[in-house]
Amino acid sequence: MTQAQQSSCMTNLRNIGTALHLHAQDHGGKFPETTHTTSLGRAWVYALEVYLHDYDATRICPADPRREERLRAGGTSYVLNSYIFVPEIDPFGELVGPDLTKISSIPDPCNTLIAFTCSDATGTGPGNDHTHSNQWRSWNAVLRDISPGRFGGGTGNSAKGKSNYLYVDGRVESMNAATVKHRIESGINISKPPGVPGLP
Numbered sequence: 062m063t064q065a066q067q068s069s070c071m072t073n074l075r076n077i078g079t080a081l082h083l084h085a086q087d088h089g090g091k092f093p094e095t096t097h098t099t100s101l102g103r104a105w106v107y108a109l110e111v112y113l114h115d116y117d118a119t120r121i122c123p124a125d126p127r128r129e130e131r132l133r134a135g136g137t138s139y140v141l142n143s144y145i146f147v148p149e150i151d152p153f154g155e156l157v158g159p160d161l162t163k164i165s166s167i168p169d170p171c172n173t174l175i176a177f178t179c180s181d182a183t184g185t186g187p188g189n190d191h192t193h194s195n196q197w198r199s200w201n202a203v204l205r206d207i208s209p210g211r212f213g214g215g216t217g218n219s220a221k222g223k224s225n226y227l228y229v230d231g232r233v234e235s236m237n238a239a240t241v242k243h244r245i246e247s248g249i250n251i252s253k254p255p256g257v258p259g260l261p
Contacts, residue, residue, distance in 0.1 A: 194252035
C-alpha cells in the first residue's frame, strides 16, 4: 500500500478523533455509542456524520480491500475500542467495572487507544463498528478485529508492515505490526486504557 494511502488513513482517523470530541462537547462529555448498545441509526458511524466534512471518504480507509463493499453497505473501515465503548453489564443490567464512555473518565487520554483500522475479516455493514479488545489475549484474537499490517504488510493480517492508531487525545500514531504482536504475546493488551483499575 502506498504512502499516500497511509497518510490519507491518518487524516481520516484525525478527523474521526475531532468528531468524537465535538460529539462529546455536545452531549455532556459522552462519546457516541456503538451498535453494541444502541440502534444502527444512532451508532457512532452515523452520529458523527454531522461533524465530518466528507463523511463517506472519512469512514473508509483507502487501503481497505473491502472498501467498496463497506461503502455500499453503510459500514466503516474503522472500529472503536470496546474497553471504552462497550461497557460490561451484568445479567441484571448493572454496570460492572468502570464507565469509560466520558472523556473525563479516562485518566490517560494521551496513551489510551480509541480507534483502529478493521480486519479484512470484519463484516462490511454498520453493525461491525467496534472491537472485542478486552479479549485480545492472543495474536489471532487481535487479527479478528484489526489490521496491524494494513500498510506494507502484503495483507492487513500480516505481522509485517504497520497500521494507524487513534488515541483519545486525537493523536494518530503509526505502529509496526511486529511491535503490536510482540506486546500481545508478552501479555500486554495495547487496547487496555492505562491507569484504570478493575479492567480484565
